Amino acid sequence: MPVPTHVFDPPFNIIRCSHAVLDVTNLDKSAAFYEKTVGLHIENRDDKSVYLRASEEHQHHSVVLRKAPKAACNRLGFKVGNDGDLDKAAAFFSENGIAYAFVDQPFQGRTLQFTDPFGFQIELYATMEKRPHLLRRYDLYKGxxxxxxxxxxxxxxxxxxxxxxxxxxxxxxxxxxxxxxxxxxxxxxxxxxxxxxxxxxxxxxxxxxxxxxxxxxxxxxxxxxxxxxxxxxxxxxxxxxxxxxxxxxxxxxxxxxxxxxxxxxxxxxxxxxxxxxxxxxxxxxxxxxxxxxxxxxxxxxxxxxxxxxxxxxxxxxxxxxxxxxxx
Amino acid sequence: MPVPTHVFDPPFNIIRCSHAVLDVTNLDKSAAFYEKTVGLHIENRDDKSVYLRASEEHQHHSVVLRKAPKAACNRLGFKVGNDGDLDKAAAFFSENGIAYAFVDQPFQGRTLQFTDPFGFQIELYATMEKRPHLLRRYDLYKGxxxxxxxxxxxxxxxxxxxxxxxxxxxxxxxxxxxxxxxxxxxxxxxxxxxxxxxxxxxxxxxxxxxxxxxxxxxxxxxxxxxxxxxxxxxxxxxxxxxxxxxxxxxxxxxxxxxxxxxxxxxxxxxxxxxxxxxxxxxxxxxxxxxxxxxxxxxxxxxxxxxxxxxxxxxxxxxxxxxxxxxx
Amino acid sequence: MPVPTHVFDPPFNIIRCSHAVLDVTNLDKSAAFYEKTVGLHIENRDDKSVYLRASEEHQHHSVVLRKAPKAACNRLGFKVGNDGDLDKAAAFFSENGIAYAFVDQPFQGRTLQFTDPFGFQIELYATMEKRPHLLRRYDLYKGxxxxxxxxxxxxxxxxxxxxxxxxxxxxxxxxxxxxxxxxxxxxxxxxxxxxxxxxxxxxxxxxxxxxxxxxxxxxxxxxxxxxxxxxxxxxxxxxxxxxxxxxxxxxxxxxxxxxxxxxxxxxxxxxxxxxxxxxxxxxxxxxxxxxxxxxxxxxxxxxxxxxxxxxxxxxxxxxxxxxxxxx
Amino acid sequence: MPVPTHVFDPPFNIIRCSHAVLDVTNLDKSAAFYEKTVGLHIENRDDKSVYLRASEEHQHHSVVLRKAPKAACNRLGFKVGNDGDLDKAAAFFSENGIAYAFVDQPFQGRTLQFTDPFGFQIELYATMEKRPHLLRRYDLYKGxxxxxxxxxxxxxxxxxxxxxxxxxxxxxxxxxxxxxxxxxxxxxxxxxxxxxxxxxxxxxxxxxxxxxxxxxxxxxxxxxxxxxxxxxxxxxxxxxxxxxxxxxxxxxxxxxxxxxxxxxxxxxxxxxxxxxxxxxxxxxxxxxxxxxxxxxxxxxxxxxxxxxxxxxxxxxxxxxxxxxxxx
Known part of the structure; x- marks a missing residue:
């Protein structure tokens, strides 16, 4: 295959993968599984969604479970360097004919959502609400x-x-x-x-x-x-x-x-x-x-x-x- | 020192160490420590005592916490082969001028208590109430x-x-x-x-x-x-x-x-x-x-x-x- | 099935399983596998056999590899309490019509070999040559x-x-x-x-x-x-x-x-x-x-x-x- | 203290710490310690120096032991992004009155050495000779x-x-x-x-x-x-x-x-x-x-x-x- 050459200077700066938004059919059961079996920490929950994070994560959530009639992956989230990168990303998508939308997402603020040409539903954000990490809170470790x-x-x-x-x-x-x-x-x-x-x-x-x-x-x-x-x-x-x-x-x-x-x-x-x-x-x-x-x-x-x-x-x-x- | 020669045919058959009875000054605090920090399983509790065991133990308890005004080791327990060994032990103690008493202990029945010549307070029993062991109940593992x-x-x-x-x-x-x-x-x-x-x-x-x-x-x-x-x-x-x-x-x-x-x-x-x-x-x-x-x-x-x-x-x-x- | 009742007073006292004698077709290759991959310690080797033991074992060998034209299990070894148990075992086999033979085995001395009624080839011994155990010789740990x-x-x-x-x-x-x-x-x-x-x-x-x-x-x-x-x-x-x-x-x-x-x-x-x-x-x-x-x-x-x-x-x-x- | 603000755009791009050059008084003894006790892999050795690396490292060495009359840290090495960064670094040092020298180091080629204002002896390089990493060569793991x-x-x-x-x-x-x-x-x-x-x-x-x-x-x-x-x-x-x-x-x-x-x-x-x-x-x-x-x-x-x-x-x-x- 043609192995892609590495681009050291991309159009905008994605730092890393950040979070997944998953549609689940039984919110309580799924929340219990991720919390008690896997061992994530619930940071917020209401009737429609549960936000969880892992022990070293300062960010508010790395998994969002959303109650839905049908199970699906709703969206994959990546973190960018700073707010300006979101604008650079929007410009890039415009130039390349990729539809996008800015939305305000709970706990993560200004968020740029797009579907890539292959159908993957992605969202980008720069700054999520922070929480003290739980890395040294071994007393809270589970799963x-x-x-x-x-x-x-x-x-x-x-x-x-x-x-x-x-x-x-x-x-x-x-x-x-x-x-x-x-x-x-x-x-x-x-x-x-x-x-x-x-x-x-x-x-x-x-x-x-x-x-x-x-x-x-x-x-x-x-x-x-x-x-x-x-x-x-x-x-x-x-x-x-x-x-x-x-x-x-x-x-x-x-x-x-x-x-x-x-x-x-x-x-x-x-x-x-x-x-x-x-x-x-x-x-x-x-x-x-x-x-x-x-x-x-x-x-x-x-x-x-x-x-x-x-x-x-x-x-x-x-x-x-x-x-x-x-x- | 004179190393003792091993006695293959002792006067009665002690199988192993079995349990410790510990006097504690704050029963709730101690119970929480042994259960949540150490990870033992509480098998019985009332106002005066808490019985705990470890995961592979079929026996009802290997630690008994007893509420007391002063912390102390109350007694160390050993299990003998069978009920006849208790009688053999009593005979041995009689012959050797060691005071003993049979008592009926909760969950462990007929129990022979004695204080050895050096002040160690010991009790012997043959059959304790059994519980299914928890070795494969990994979902209950703690501590x-x-x-x-x-x-x-x-x-x-x-x-x-x-x-x-x-x-x-x-x-x-x-x-x-x-x-x-x-x-x-x-x-x-x-x-x-x-x-x-x-x-x-x-x-x-x-x-x-x-x-x-x-x-x-x-x-x-x-x-x-x-x-x-x-x-x-x-x-x-x-x-x-x-x-x-x-x-x-x-x-x-x-x-x-x-x-x-x-x-x-x-x-x-x-x-x-x-x-x-x-x-x-x-x-x-x-x-x-x-x-x-x-x-x-x-x-x-x-x-x-x-x-x-x-x-x-x-x-x-x-x-x-x-x-x-x-x- | 009829679950056998436990016999507390058997005709002779087997302490534990002790060693296996395995026929192997390539002695060097097998010795290297048991030593370097598995991590056993070679205690003795010559052209025909290699003796190995594990780290806590005081006994000279727990596996014997014997060069043979065909791979097979040659014999399974159990240790008895003392030399008198070998004689009791011989008496038991005589009474029960099981053929046996006393042989002198390298490093383990007087050994009673028999084939049980089901074809398992077993040997019993009381005292094997001892070596200092290697449990604390972590520098020698392998595999x-x-x-x-x-x-x-x-x-x-x-x-x-x-x-x-x-x-x-x-x-x-x-x-x-x-x-x-x-x-x-x-x-x-x-x-x-x-x-x-x-x-x-x-x-x-x-x-x-x-x-x-x-x-x-x-x-x-x-x-x-x-x-x-x-x-x-x-x-x-x-x-x-x-x-x-x-x-x-x-x-x-x-x-x-x-x-x-x-x-x-x-x-x-x-x-x-x-x-x-x-x-x-x-x-x-x-x-x-x-x-x-x-x-x-x-x-x-x-x-x-x-x-x-x-x-x-x-x-x-x-x-x-x-x-x-x-x- | 004044906590330094992070500089996202430094004068040249240091990727990471890379290697230490240590003066040792007994080369054989030190090499044996790093190889057999610690478990590093020797990549090159002669009478004056030994080069070692760890299992995931593609780079030729992360420790260099040099025979010397007196034990000391000879130099700490950092890897920069590419060869141009070495020139940028030289320019930066010139501007800031820090002496430096380009040398050709075995296995790592063009190397910029300097002593920082506080006495730390540092060297920078962009490309070291590569070796296949040993991460999956578990058979070679030691220490x-x-x-x-x-x-x-x-x-x-x-x-x-x-x-x-x-x-x-x-x-x-x-x-x-x-x-x-x-x-x-x-x-x-x-x-x-x-x-x-x-x-x-x-x-x-x-x-x-x-x-x-x-x-x-x-x-x-x-x-x-x-x-x-x-x-x-x-x-x-x-x-x-x-x-x-x-x-x-x-x-x-x-x-x-x-x-x-x-x-x-x-x-x-x-x-x-x-x-x-x-x-x-x-x-x-x-x-x-x-x-x-x-x-x-x-x-x-x-x-x-x-x-x-x-x-x-x-x-x-x-x-x-x-x-x-x-x-």
Whole structure:
């Protein structure tokens, strides 16, 4: 595939992935799952929505659960450097024929919402309400001790174009999986802004859909304990894959499903990618260690299922590789 | 010192240490500490007492907190093989001029209480009420995930005689600390019945006093987390020593103090000692790795402070070694 | 099934499982695997055999690798209380028509070898040469830090009879898996002598065969690291199952295969079973949490493959349950 | 103190701390310590120097040991964005009257060396020789599995001026310790470029001296194991402080001394600091949780000892706070 060249001077400055807005069908049940099983902290709740954050996050929320008749990913949020970046983004979207709107979002103020050309519903903001972080409030730790939102992973029907689009926005490739041969097509790309393996991973598949959101946890032991807790509290079937070690990103991982089937990865261990001369790592689609270093296969659901974006039709991918891909 | 020869056929069969009865001055505060900070499970509570157990314990309680005007160790409990062993024990005490009494204890039935010649208040029982263990109820895990009561450690004013007495009851020496030289006196002894390093450790010092009770926890990470939780929930000063690695028993340890100052060790990693030809390990009092393999000294309080036994006068030890001892 | 009543006074005193003698086809390759990958310590080696032990073991060896034209389990070893127990065992075998022989084995002296009525080749001994344990020699730790041999697990063609035979020898049932219904047959039994979940597990299947030997390791992290090491050192395909949590025994486990396919479990976390009134835990064969609390299925090889005993024909099991069993 | 305002547009772009050059008196002994005890990988060695790196580092070296008659910190290295930044840096130094020199350093090419106004010997480079990282080469992991160089910590005699100087170079304050009161002076500052708590920490004290270099390790368990290994391999006295939890940065830490007394921190767990609106955290010098959340005091050596810079005279600090400071 054509690997995008890194853009050091993007049209506006996205700092990192920030939050996901998820539509859920049973707000109480979902809130209980994210708070008690996963271990996030509820920062605000009313009849229609629940806002949660992880222990090191100063920001008001990294997940927003919204009561809805149908489960969906409502929106993925990224934080920009400062308010001026929102205007630069608006200018960029205007120039490129991408519709956008400024809205005032609770707890995060001036917010620029847009749907990218591939159907991903995104919002940008500069300054969210702050709360003292809870990193040293170990007495409040619950669940698997999630520490910070780490990344989003989506299924894209037009994977190469999607990668190219986000590369123009300054997202930088760290690892990618590719068909072998001279005309090998890219099947998955891991791209970052904040200096680790990824903020945004883009995988070939029926899209636009959300594959998962991921929280960083302190150690593999927290993940082992989460498996034990889920197995003994009625959430056995919500353990979808793992625990295991990815070849990609070197992360120790677990994939679980929330009560509506939204997928969450718990994730620990990656590496620094901020050097200007950092080079992306290529994986052959044929290398099984990409998905898991230890060899245990992922279940079919993990390759096929994902959360649609509210209001977006899902398209078949432009091509189907002869290897299952959804890393 | 004269190391006692192991008695394979003791006068009655003690299986293991079982429970401690602790007098506490503020029952609610203590119950909250043992339940929420340490992580034991409350099995029964009323105005006068709270019974708690650890996750793998089928038995109704391994700690009993009793409301009392003055903090003290009320009694240390050991489990015997069966009801006949209680009668054998009574016969042995009669023959040896040791006063005893049968009482009916809540949740543990027929119980034989005695005070040994050195002032330690002990009770024996054969069958306690059972509860399903909570080992697989990970959803109920709290605190540092204590799994089972592991041992008691006491200060004895007459350490050699105390060791000899318990050796006659079948307690077997696994490790001991001794002065150097031909007439080196024993300063501390670790003795077991259940097949690991100890059920009962006896240390030279002002006695009779309880130095600590110890709970086994699954991993060092549980102990690290307990430190973090105590430091962030108002119990910083109750962290007395550690975490660290004992030379003795090879255990990873932490010593904490409950709201009345009763000392609790959280403990992980020891070894099997049930072979008939298992030989006790001698430590020179001069070897600093005995107390901690890593070299950090214990605070003075750890050598000097302990819980008196309710109603027992404390005597000075028969000798004072020129090295602090309270392993 | 008829659950055997525990025999508190067996005809002779087996203390615990002690060692396995494995026939291997490439002695150097196997020795390197057990030493460098698993992390056992080589205590003796010559052209024909290699003796290894784990870190807390005083005994000279807990695995003996013997060069042989064909891979097999040669013999499983148990330690008895003292030399007199060997004579009592010989008397018991004579009375029960079981052939036996006294041999002098290197490093373990007087040894009583017999083949039980079901084809399992066993040896008993009282006193093996001792070595200082290596528990505190952390500088020598390698691999996954194996600490002690924990248990054997075998496939038995006549599972009920095998369980009954070992129950007569004092092995005590701690957990078992059974068909549902009034006439439900036992499919697997975990039996111990040393006070934890098992020394010897007996599973219905084509037998006599060895399913696995198991080493205790300090924490789950050691097992996670072993997976990483095997995946990056050419042993990816030797990771057969796990890591995961057994319902049975509550252990965190990993199953690997040595270069000849002999299966080794790395195992941590179990519980004390030495109370006289300890009751065995029944699992329905229909309860999937028995095999793994977290739900990931074991591969077919794990249910079907095992090491034959050198010189023993393998028989079909007396019955085939309609659930795969090889816990 | 006057907290420096963050400079988003510094005169040249430092990416992160990169490497330390340490003068050692016994090259073989030091190389063995860093390789076998700490667990770094030797990338190059000759009679005069040894180059080592940690597992995720693509760069050729993050520590250079140089044989010298006297132990000292020779130089601290930072990586800049690209070669043009070296020229910008040279221009900046010219304008500000700071002497510098371009040299050609083995394995890292064009290198700009300067001594800052406070005596710290620094070098900047843009591109070092690359090696495939060893993150997935778990078979090569040794010691405590160090993953990447995380930061430097120095004693500065003129702490405020030093902080201001590095703030002008774009280093951003994340945490700081300060005297109480309106005229409270800064006593320590943690500053970063790469997006976590620090690349460079500056502590009031006799300076210029290096307090420590720090490597990130995956988990606290790696640090516990390092203590065990050092205690059993003749390096007990080189364990100086810990393990414990810093209040500052929330890190789990251990401080050790190499054979020449150079201090190394092993460190895990910090947090993301790259938001434009990230605010520094102030600690009162009176808050003991700053240095350790768990309360165990650091030894006197930790506050007082450090490595001088080769060829720099050490000055007394401008002020002495009435609390020991060397976090």
């Amino acid at each position: 698997c001790h999630p520490q910070r939102l780490d990344h989003f992973n989506v299924f894209a029907a037009e994977v190469q174009d999607t990668v190219d689009f986000y590369a123009r926005l300054g997202f930088r490739l760290t690892e990618y999986a590719e068909e072998d041969g001279d005309n090998g097509r890219i099947a998955a790309a891991w791209m970052h802004r904040k200096g680790n393996v990824h903020d945004f991973a883009i995988t070939n598949g029926r899209g636009p859909r959300l594959h998962h959101i991921a929280y960083w946890v302190p150690t593999a032991m927290n993940i082992v304990h989460l498996c034990d807790v889920m197995a003994s509290s009625g959430y056995l079937k919500n353990i979808e894959r793992g625990p295991g070690r990815h070849g990609i990103s070197n992360a120790f991982f677990l994939y679980i499903r929330d009560p509506d089937g939204h997928r969450i990865e718990l994730y620990t261990s990656d590496y620094f990618t901020g050097d200007h001369d950092h080079e992306p790592l290529r994986w052959s689609l044929r290398d099984p260690r990409r998905q898991t270093l230890w060899g245990a296969p992922a279940p079919r659901s993990w390759f096929e299922e994902g959360s649609t974006f509210a209001g977006q039709a899902v398209r078949e991918p432009r091509f189907v590789a002869d290897v299952l891909v959804a890393d | 540092c995930h204590p799994q089972r009561l592991d041992h008691f450690n006491v200060f004895a004013a007459e350490v050699q005689d105390t060791v000899d007495f318990y050796a006659r009851l079948g307690f077997r020496l696994t490790e001991y600390a001794e002065e150097d030289g031909d007439n080196g006196r024993i300063a501390a002894a670790w003795m077991h019945r259940k097949g690991n390093v100890h059920d009962f450790a006896i240390t030279n010092g002002r006695g009779p006093r309880l130095h600590h009770i110890a709970y086994w926890v699954p991993t060092a990470m549980n102990i690290v987390h307990l430190c973090d939780v105590m430091a962030s929930s108002g119990y910083l000063k109750n962290i007395e020593r550690g975490p660290g690695r004992h030379g003795i028993s090879n255990a990873f340890f932490l010593y904490i103090r409950d709201p009345d100052g009763h000392r609790i060790e959280l403990y992980t990693s020891d070894y099997f000692t049930g072979d008939h030809d298992h030989e006790p390990l001698r430590w020179s009092l001069r070897d600093p790795r005995r107390q901690t393999l890593w070299g950090a000294p214990a605070p003075r309080s750890w050598f000097e402070e302990g819980s008196t036994f309710a109603g027992q006068a404390v005597r000075e030890p028969r000798f004072v070694a020129d090295v602090l001892v309270a392993d | 996954c830090h194996p600490q002690r041999l924990d248990h054997f697990n075998v496939f038995a063609a006549e599972v009920q009879d095998t369980v009954d035979f070992y129950a007569r020898l004092g092995f005590r049932l701690t957990e078992y898996a059974e068909e549902d219904g009034d006439n439900g047959r036992i499919a697997a039994a975990w039996m111990h002598r040393k006070g934890n979940v098992h020394d010897f597990a007996i599973t219905n299947g084509r037998g006599p065969r060895l399913h696995h030997i198991a080493y205790w390791v300090p924490t789950a992290m050691n097992i996670v690291h072993l997976c990483d090491v095997m995946a990056s050192s050419g042993y990816l395909k030797n990771i057969e199952r796990g890591p995961g949590r057994h319902g049975i025994s509550n252990a965190f486990f990993l199953y690997i295969r040595d270069p000849d396919g002999h299966r080794i479990e790395l195992y941590t976390s179990d519980y004390f079973t030495g109370d006289h009134d300890h009751e065995p835990l029944r699992w329905s064969l229909r309860d999937p949490r028995r095999q793994t609390l977290w739900g990931a299925p074991a591969p077919r090889s794990w249910f079907e493959e095992g090491s034959t005993f050198a010189g023993q024909a393998v028989r079909e099991p007396r019955f085939v349950a309609d659930v795969l069993v090889a816990d | 405590c599995h160090p993953q990447r160089l995380d930061h430097f910590n120095v004693f500065a005699a003129e702490v405020q001026d030093t902080v201001d100087f590095y703030a002008r170079l774009g280093f951003r304050l994340t945490e700081y310790a300060e005297e109480d009161g309106d005229n409270g002076r800064i006593a320590a500052a943690w500053m970063h470029r790469k997006g976590n708590v620090h690349d460079f920490a500056i502590t009031n004290g006799r300076g210029p001296r290096l307090h420590h270099i720090a490597y990130w390790v995956p988990t606290a368990m790696n640090i516990v194991h390092l203590c065990d290994v050092m205690a059993s391999s003749g390096y007990l006295k080189n364990i100086e402080r810990g393990p414990g939890r810093h209040g500052i940065s929330n890190a789990f830490f251990l401080y050790i001394r190499d054979p020449d007394g150079h201090r190394i921190e092993l460190y895990t767990s910090d947090y993301f600091t790259g938001d434009h609106d990230h605010e520094p955290l102030r600690w009162s010098l009176r808050d003991p949780r700053r240095q350790t959340l768990w309360g165990a005091p650091a030894p006197r050596s930790w506050f007082e000892e450090g490595s001088t810079f080769a060829g720099q005279a050490v000055r007394e600090p401008r002020f002495v706070a009435d609390v020991l400071v060397a976090d």
